[in-house]
Amino acid sequence: MYISDKTKEAATYDAIVIGSGISGGWAAMELCKKGLKVLLLERGRDVKHVVxxxxxxxxxxxxxxxxxxxxxxxxEDPIQSTSYSPADKHFYVRDKEHPYIQEKPFHWIRGYQVGGKSLIWGRHCYRLSDLDFEANAKEGIAIDWPIRYKDLEQWYSYVETHIGISGTKENLPHLPDGxxxxxxxxxxVEKHLKDSIKKHDPNRVLINARIANLTKTWDGRxxxxxxxxxxxGCPYGGYFSSNSSTIPAALATGNLTLRPFSIVTNILYDEHKQRATGVSVIDTLSNEKFEFFSKIVFVNASTIATTSILLNSTSSRFPNGFGNDSGQLGHNLMDHTSAAGAYGILYDQYSDMYYKGRRPEGFFIPRFRNLKDDENLGFKRGYNFQGHGExxxxxxxxxxxxxxxxxxxxAKLTTPGPWTVWMQGWGECLPYFTNKMSLSDKEKDKWGLPLVKIDFAYEDNENKMIDDIRKTSAEMLTQAGxxxxxxxxxxxxxxxTIHEMGTARMGLDPKTSVLNKFNQIHDVKNVFVTDGSCMVSSGSQNPSLTYMALTARACDFAVDELKKGNI
Amino acid sequence: MKRRDYLKSILVLGGLGVTSVSVFEWVKLTRHVDTKQILDKRPIIAELAEMIIPKTDTPGAKDANVHDYVLNIMINCASVKEQNRFVSGIQEIEDYASDKFGKDFLKCSLKERSEALKHIAEHAGFSTPILNKINERYLGTPFYPKFKALVVEGFCLSKPGATQALAYDYVPGSYEACIPLKPLQKAWATK
Structure with a gap:
C-alpha cells in the first residue's frame, strides 16, 4: 500500500484507541480531555445513544x-443466543459471521458495536482490595500483582464519581467503600434475610448491590x-455505558474521531525506534486496508480480542506476538464461575406488603470465605452472592x-404470591497457565484473520467452591425460615459469566508478564493494554470497575510520559 | 444429609425412566412435524387456553389471542421433541373425549371438556416442582406443563393480560421497596 506524505499526515493522530467498549470509551474520553487528538477504532457498527x-x-x-x-x-447463534433475547439480540454478534474454535466448550459472548458490551453489561461495580491484590503472592499462585489497593484507590474514586454508582458505605476492609x-x-424479604444472616454469622453481611444505575440525575443523565x-439501551441514560457517557464526552472535546466498521488486524512496529507506530485496519464496508499512525496506542478490544490482535502482530522482534517475550500472552485466561445458588420461598410473612417499580438491582453478600486465613475448606479464595427478593x-x-x-x-396467577429470594454465587477463578487462547494456523475468518482458539476448563478449586456456594446459599435461606x-x-x-480476563497479565518481571504496573507493554512503552486482559487474578467482584480505574490511571501516566518525552 | 439422600433416590428413578424409554418412543419424538399439523389444532388450542385462563371480570385467553401466541412459539421456537409432544398431547385430549364421550372434543359440553383437560393435567407430572424439574431434565417437558406455561406467558405478555388482568406500570419512575398491599391488588405484569 502506498501512502503519500499528505495522506499519512491525515491518518496521524496523537493516540489510537482500539475498541469502544467500557474501557476503550474511558481511554478515549481521558485522552481527549487531556488535549490529545484521538482516533477511536471500533470493528462494529455505530450505536448512537437513544436513537x-x-x-x-x-x-x-x-x-x-x-x-x-x-x-x-x-x-445460527448457538453461543450468543444463550445470552440474548429478542429484546437485545441486536447488541450481540452473529456467531456464524464471527466464528472461533472451542478446544473445550467456552462461551465467547461479544457485542461488536460502538459501546461494545457496555450496552448490555450487568452494571455491578465493586472495588478489589488488598485481599485480592496480595493473594497470588501469599499463596504462591501465578505471579504477584504489580500494584496494591493504594495505587488504584484514587482512580476508583475518580471513575466512580464520573459514572454514578448507587450503594452504601459498609466499612468492609475486603470490599472497600466507594x-x-x-x-x-x-x-x-431482603431486609428479613439481612437480619437473619447477621444474627447467624457475624462474618456474613447482606448489603445493597453497588450498581451503575442513577438514583438521581448525574452528569446530565x-x-x-x-x-x-x-x-x-436506556433512553433516559439511567445507566452508564460508553454510548451514554464517555463517547459523548470525548466527542464534546472536539478531539475525537470515531471510526466504526474498522477491524484492527495488527499493530505496526518500528524495529529501529522500538516502538509502535500505529495500526493496520480493514474497513468492513469497503474491504479496503488502511494504516493509521499515532504516538501511543491503547488496546481495549476486550480480553480475548485484544490478545488476538497482539498475537497477530508479529515481527522479527516479536515472532510470537506483540510484546510476548515472556511467552505468557494468551495464557492465564479466567472467568468467574456463576453456576450455583439457591431459591427459596418465605411463606406467610409480609403477606400484606408489596413493592412498586422495578429496581434494576438487588442485594450483594460480599465474600466471607478465607478472609483472614485459609479455612481448610478445600479451596482457596472465595465468592460473593448476588440476588434479589420478590x-x-x-x-x-x-x-x-x-x-x-x-x-x-x-385468580392465583394474577395476585401477588409468597415472597421469594433467588441468589447466585460469583466465584473467583484462579489463573492457570493451561487455560489459554491462541490463533489457528489453518482456519481464517472472512477477512483472512486467523480464528481464535480457546482452551479453557475450570479445575478442582472452582468446582469445590461451587459445591460450597450451593451449600451456604441453601443454609442462609434455611436459617431465615x-x-x-x-x-x-x-x-x-x-x-x-462474561467476565473473561487475563491473557496479557501485568507484572513486575518482564520475564513472566506482558504489561508493567502502568499497563504498558514491557518492551514497547507506547502501547497500553487496559481491558480485562491485563488482570493477574480475578477476585470474585464484577471486574469492569477495575478496568475503568486502571484505564484512567494508565491514561494519566501515558500523557505524563508523553509530555516528559519518555514515550 | 437427608435431603441429599432424597435427591439421590430421585435421580436413580430418573435414570430408570431414561432406560425404559424405548427406541420407538425416541423415534416418535424426533420425527419431523409439519407446520400444518400444528396449525390444524388452532380451534382446540383456543378452547383449551380459555379453559386455563377464562374470561372473568377481566379478559381471558381468547380475548388475548393466546392461541396464536402458542402456535407461533410452537412453530418458530419449539424443538422437534417439543413439537411432537405438543401434537401428541392434543391428540391425547381428543382421544380421551372420543373414547369417553363418543364425540369430538369441540362438541363436548364444558363439563366434559373440563374432565378431559383435568385428566391430562393430573397425569402430566408429579405434584411438586422439584420432582417435575428432575423428571424434565431426563425426559423433557411433558405436554401439559409446557402448554400451560405457554398459555400463561402468552396471556401475561399480551396487552389485555398485562394491563387488565395484571398491573402494568410502563415507566414506574420511582421504586418503593415495602408498601402496604392495596385491597384487590393485582400482581405486577413485568419484573
Whole structure:
C-alpha cells in the first residue's frame, strides 16, 4: 500500500484507541480531555445513544414471540443466543459471521458495536482490595500483582464519581467503600434475610448491590426510571455505558474521531525506534486496508480480542506476538464461575406488603470465605452472592401451581404470591497457565484473520467452591425460615459469566508478564493494554470497575510520559 | 444429609425412566412435524387456553389471542421433541373425549371438556416442582406443563393480560421497596 506524505499526515493522530467498549470509551474520553487528538477504532457498527435503541420503549406485547429466541436464532447463534433475547439480540454478534474454535466448550459472548458490551453489561461495580491484590503472592499462585489497593484507590474514586454508582458505605476492609449515590431500599424479604444472616454469622453481611444505575440525575443523565430494561439501551441514560457517557464526552472535546466498521488486524512496529507506530485496519464496508499512525496506542478490544490482535502482530522482534517475550500472552485466561445458588420461598410473612417499580438491582453478600486465613475448606479464595427478593408473580406461578386451570388458577396467577429470594454465587477463578487462547494456523475468518482458539476448563478449586456456594446459599435461606429451597447447580462452560480476563497479565518481571504496573507493554512503552486482559487474578467482584480505574490511571501516566518525552 | 439422600433416590428413578424409554418412543419424538399439523389444532388450542385462563371480570385467553401466541412459539421456537409432544398431547385430549364421550372434543359440553383437560393435567407430572424439574431434565417437558406455561406467558405478555388482568406500570419512575398491599391488588405484569 502506498501512502503519500499528505495522506499519512491525515491518518496521524496523537493516540489510537482500539475498541469502544467500557474501557476503550474511558481511554478515549481521558485522552481527549487531556488535549490529545484521538482516533477511536471500533470493528462494529455505530450505536448512537437513544436513537439506536430500537427496542427500548417497546411493551411486552410488541414482541410477537415474547422473549423466546427462534430455532433459527439458536441454530445460527448457538453461543450468543444463550445470552440474548429478542429484546437485545441486536447488541450481540452473529456467531456464524464471527466464528472461533472451542478446544473445550467456552462461551465467547461479544457485542461488536460502538459501546461494545457496555450496552448490555450487568452494571455491578465493586472495588478489589488488598485481599485480592496480595493473594497470588501469599499463596504462591501465578505471579504477584504489580500494584496494591493504594495505587488504584484514587482512580476508583475518580471513575466512580464520573459514572454514578448507587450503594452504601459498609466499612468492609475486603470490599472497600466507594463514592456512592444514594442506594435503593432493600425490600421486606431482603431486609428479613439481612437480619437473619447477621444474627447467624457475624462474618456474613447482606448489603445493597453497588450498581451503575442513577438514583438521581448525574452528569446530565438519568435518573433511572425503574423500568429494569437496561440491556435494550436506556433512553433516559439511567445507566452508564460508553454510548451514554464517555463517547459523548470525548466527542464534546472536539478531539475525537470515531471510526466504526474498522477491524484492527495488527499493530505496526518500528524495529529501529522500538516502538509502535500505529495500526493496520480493514474497513468492513469497503474491504479496503488502511494504516493509521499515532504516538501511543491503547488496546481495549476486550480480553480475548485484544490478545488476538497482539498475537497477530508479529515481527522479527516479536515472532510470537506483540510484546510476548515472556511467552505468557494468551495464557492465564479466567472467568468467574456463576453456576450455583439457591431459591427459596418465605411463606406467610409480609403477606400484606408489596413493592412498586422495578429496581434494576438487588442485594450483594460480599465474600466471607478465607478472609483472614485459609479455612481448610478445600479451596482457596472465595465468592460473593448476588440476588434479589420478590413476591411470586406469573413467571414462577406458572411453574409452582401445577395441574390447575380455570378461574381459581387465574385468580392465583394474577395476585401477588409468597415472597421469594433467588441468589447466585460469583466465584473467583484462579489463573492457570493451561487455560489459554491462541490463533489457528489453518482456519481464517472472512477477512483472512486467523480464528481464535480457546482452551479453557475450570479445575478442582472452582468446582469445590461451587459445591460450597450451593451449600451456604441453601443454609442462609434455611436459617431465615425459607421453605421449598431449590439449591441449584448448572453446568455452565467457561465464558458464561462474561467476565473473561487475563491473557496479557501485568507484572513486575518482564520475564513472566506482558504489561508493567502502568499497563504498558514491557518492551514497547507506547502501547497500553487496559481491558480485562491485563488482570493477574480475578477476585470474585464484577471486574469492569477495575478496568475503568486502571484505564484512567494508565491514561494519566501515558500523557505524563508523553509530555516528559519518555514515550 | 437427608435431603441429599432424597435427591439421590430421585435421580436413580430418573435414570430408570431414561432406560425404559424405548427406541420407538425416541423415534416418535424426533420425527419431523409439519407446520400444518400444528396449525390444524388452532380451534382446540383456543378452547383449551380459555379453559386455563377464562374470561372473568377481566379478559381471558381468547380475548388475548393466546392461541396464536402458542402456535407461533410452537412453530418458530419449539424443538422437534417439543413439537411432537405438543401434537401428541392434543391428540391425547381428543382421544380421551372420543373414547369417553363418543364425540369430538369441540362438541363436548364444558363439563366434559373440563374432565378431559383435568385428566391430562393430573397425569402430566408429579405434584411438586422439584420432582417435575428432575423428571424434565431426563425426559423433557411433558405436554401439559409446557402448554400451560405457554398459555400463561402468552396471556401475561399480551396487552389485555398485562394491563387488565395484571398491573402494568410502563415507566414506574420511582421504586418503593415495602408498601402496604392495596385491597384487590393485582400482581405486577413485568419484573
Amino acid at each position: 439506536d435503541y430500537p427496542t427500548a420503549t417497546l411493551n411486552p406485547w410488541d414482541f410477537k414471540l415474547g422473549f423466546n429466541n427462534t430455532n433459527k436464532d439458536k441454530e 463514592e456512592f449515590l444514594p442506594a435503593w431500599d432493600l425490600n421486606c 438519568g435518573p433511572c426510571q425503574e423500568r429494569n430494561l437496561c440491556s435494550r 413476591r411470586q408473580e406469573w413467571g414462577d406461578k406458572s411453574r409452582y401451581i401445577v395441574n390447575e386451570f380455570g378461574e381459581d388458577f387465574k 425459607f421453605k421449598d429451597i431449590d439449591s441449584f447447580r448448572y453446568t455452565k462452560p467457561g465464558g458464561s
